[in-house]
Amino acid sequence: MSTTTRAAVLWGAQQDWKVEEMSLDDPGPGEVLVETAFAGMCHSDEHVVTGDLPVPYFPFVGGHEGSGVVAAVGPGVNLVEVGDHVSMSFIPACGHCKSCSSGQQNLCDEGAKLFDMHMMTRSAGDVSHRIGDSEAARFAQLGTFSEKLLVSQDSLVRVEKDLPLDIVALVSCGVATGVGSAVHRAEVRAGHNVAVVGIGGVGINAVQGAAISGARRVIAIDPVEFKREKAMEMGATHTYSSMDEALLAVPELTWGEMCDSVILTPGVVTGDQIEPAMNLASKGGTVVVTALAGMLESEVQLNLFMLSMMNKSLKGTVFGSGNPRADIPELLSMYREGVLKLDELITNRYPLDDVNQGYQDLRDGKNIRGVIEF
Ligand SMILES: NC(=O)c1ccc[n+]([C@@H]2O[C@H](COP(=O)([O-])OP(=O)(O)OC[C@H]3O[C@@H](n4cnc5c(N)ncnc54)[C@H](O)[C@@H]3O)[C@@H](O)[C@H]2O)c1
Numbered sequence: 001m002s003t004t005t006r007a008a009v010l011w012g013a014q015q016d017w018k019v020e021e022m023s024l025d026d027p028g029p030g031e032v033l034v035e036t037a038f039a040g041m042c043h044s045d046e047h048v049v050t051g052d053l054p055v056p057y058f059p060f061v062g063g064h065e066g067s068g069v070v071a072a073v074g075p076g077v078n079l080v081e082v083g084d085h086v087s088m089s090f091i092p093a094c095g096h097c098k099s100c101s102s103g104q105q106n107l108c109d110e111g112a113k114l115f116d117m118h119m120m121t122r123s124a125g126d127v128s129h130r131i132g133d134s135e136a137a138r139f140a141q142l143g144t145f146s147e148k149l150l151v152s153q154d155s156l157v158r159v160e161k162d163l164p165l166d167i168v169a170l171v172s173c174g175v176a177t178g179v180g181s182a183v184h185r186a187e188v189r190a191g192h193n194v195a196v197v198g199i200g201g202v203g204i205n206a207v208q209g210a211a212i213s214g215a216r217r218v219i220a221i222d223p224v225e226f227k228r229e230k231a232m233e234m235g236a237t238h239t240y241s242s243m244d245e246a247l248l249a250v251p252e253l254t255w256g257e258m259c260d261s262v263i264l265t266p267g268v269v270t271g272d273q274i275e276p277a278m279n280l281a282s283k284g285g286t287v288v289v290t291a292l293a294g295m296l297e298s299e300v301q302l303n304l305f306m307l308s309m310m311n312k313s314l315k316g317t318v319f320g321s322g323n324p325r326a327d328i329p330e331l332l333s334m335y336r337e338g339v340l341k342l343d344e345l346i347t348n349r350y351p352l353d354d355v356n357q358g359y360q361d362l363r364d365g366k367n368i369r370g371v372i373e374f
Pocket residue numbers: 041042043044045047173174177197198199200201202203221222223224227241242243265266267268269289290291292293317318319320362365367368
């Protein structure tokens with residue numbers, strides 16, 4: 001027995017997404033069949049289109065931000081049951097590896113397999129998703145640009161049923177990563193000056209995370225005016241169109257203190273953005289690199305003398321350095337209590353067949369976040 005579904009897939013880099021019919025096996029041990037409700041259109045899928053994120057195998061099902069309803073469960077599934085509403089975490093959390101058991105689920109050993117052939121297969125090695133005769137790879141072992149998907153229960157976080165499923169989708173990547181970049185990784189505290197560079201679905205949530213944490217000034221930097229306006233609605237206090245413009249104004253604005261933290265969330269981060277970000281940071285300040293660079297990029301411009309003598313830190317982060325099983329329910333609870341604004345994040349909704357239009361709107365700077373509605 002197998003189920004058929006429709007999914008947006010890539011057959012190679014530099015190509016459009018194509019909606020194809022795909023067949024799924026029945027759930028095996030530990031696996032769950034989910035009917036997708038919403039999929040968020042994160043920039044990370046765009047990296048596969050541009051080739052910045054080279055994937056090992058095509059056809060490749062896009063999407064790693066998502067929500068849905070459990071339709072069937074395989075043997076041994078004990079975390080969800082049929083009818084449960086779920087958020088799909090792009091980092092699986094097995095719960096028992098060293099990282100999971102020490103409060104670093106974002107570094108789960110299962111997650112380390114996301115960039116190899118396990119993107120495609122079940123952990124047992126059998127293929128579960130096929131398009132015609134071809135095995136299909138899936139973004140982050142998910143592939144949420146599909147009406148149905150078969151996933152490990154490790155990738156699912158059960159949520160309360162009265163929460164809107166579009167919001168449940170957004171928290172699974174953009175919100176968790178953005179808020180976490182400010183709260184967990186930059187450790188923003190009351191009174192801090194914080195700069196966020198790049199106001200998309202991730203950066204806007206770093207702005208919110210910094211504001212909620214009590215930052216004195218939240219400086220949002222983006223070349224697109226609409227993004228800067230949106231940032232002011234979501235907690236920013238000042239905006240600039242580039243780091244160069246900010247570097248001229250922030251010394252006076254902060255009475256020479258500069259920024260306790262600088263969070264880099266542009267669509268693509270490049271090595272030449274590190275030096276201006278470090279210069280925006282204060283003595284003892286921190287630069288958090290959240291955005292992805294081309295996978296093979298290894299050149300960085302960085303004054304090492306100033307790094308040590310100004311006691312600065314340069315940190316990467318995956319999933320905002322949070323724990324999906326703790327953070328996703330917590331962020332949803334903050335939304336419910338009105339602490340986090342999440343309805344405001346969705347700029348446009350698209351049917352699956354319009355996925356290419358959605359990504360064109362992302363490239364054109366029209367969306368804070370676009371979502372595919374199933
Ligand atoms: N570390 C992680 O775990 C993680 C998780 C999710 C996404 N990401 C990455 O975060 C980045 C942001 O994702 P997104 O979905 O928010 O992207 P997005 O395309 O929605 O937003 C990017 C924003 O950056 C702005 N921008 C581009 N160049 C800029 C520059 N030089 N200076 C200032 N702003 C600039 C754009 O105008 C846009 O508003 C991507 O690289 C994505 O792959 C990382």
